[in-house]
Amino acid sequence: MPTTGPACWPYWRGSWPTRGQGSTCANWTFPASTPSSSKPAGACSPSCWMWCYRRPPSTAMPAALRASRAAMACARKRRRSRFRLLDPALSIQGLRDIAVPPEEFAGLSLPVQRVFITENRTNGLAFPETSASLVIFGLGYGLERLREIPWLHDSALWYWGDIDTHGFGILNRLRASLPHARSLLMDRPTLMGHHPLWGQEPEEKRYTGHPTRLTADEQALFEELRADRLGARVRLEQERISFSAVERAVAATEVITQGR
Structure with a gap:
């Protein structure tokens, strides 16, 4: 040697x-x-x-x-915003699955009408194609920083999280920064329609605060989950929802967007 x-x-x-x-x-x-x-x-x-x-x-x-070595360590720690362009017509030099620093993401200028946010990477990668839209996932830099992205305030916005107390806690946090955000597939019909796929929310992750930014229907479901009225620590993880249900929900957002 x-x-x-x-x-x-x-x-x-x-x-x-x-x-x-x-x-x-x-x-x-x-x-x-x-x-x-x-x-x-x-x-x-x-x-x-x-x-x-x-x-x-x-x-x-x-x-x-x-x-x-120091430069590589710094690069590894640098936060990235990862997103997928759901409309093939919006691809950037053929690229649609992209990760960039938050400041570059904030400076994007794309003809996007709808933005979807999901914590789960699998959901972000499998999200159905839809016109004039993108999905943000991973959110390693935190929900709060989304308020720093100017064009998000002018886009129709949906958040898709787990149906459990923690998921509604995240939705409540997001609306502190982006109050016009709607929830996607976080409703009682979706929960009851996937009963065989329910799991249990870890006790240490349960949201114990008092949300103030949920709609009446969201608040009612949150209270049911927190009080264990449907079962002990009921949880429906977002990746367990059928793809056909996701496609229908995403298609319905186009109608809502046109009515803005």
Whole structure:
């Protein structure tokens, strides 16, 4: 195994370092260990590989490499807004599933009339195509930051979450920033129509606050769920709702949009 310079870097970047006499690579010492059946004969143990990859002595690392690692770590931590353009006519150079920094997302100028928001990535990826629309999902940067996106205030907006106390708590939070947001498939008929697919909401995730921004129907269903009138901690996860029900609900939003 090479002992110095860039030629030895692959050994600690992604390959097993050779076991032997306390091998040294670019001033990084790898402790020898007994080979196992899960690695090539004569290689260090997985714990050795993780040690040399994740816990390098900073003084032994070349300055340029330290700067590169810092830049990559910063890039990984940078928040992204992920969305799908649901109308093929709105694609950007053929791209429809896009993730960009929030400030770039806020600066978008697209002829969008309807915006859907869902926490679940699977739902975002499987959301049915519909005209002049996009779906936002993932929301790693938080609901509150959506208020900073000017064009959302001029678009018809729907939030689709789980039917449980936590889901209504999120809807209540969203309306603090975007009061015109409507709920999608978060109603009693949807819940009762999927009874065999009910689950239980984790006790630690139940919303214990007092929502002030729900409609009368949403509030009534929330109270039923919180009081366990339909069963213990009833929950209908959004991904369990039939796709045909989703298609019908999305199609109905077009009628609502035209009536604005």
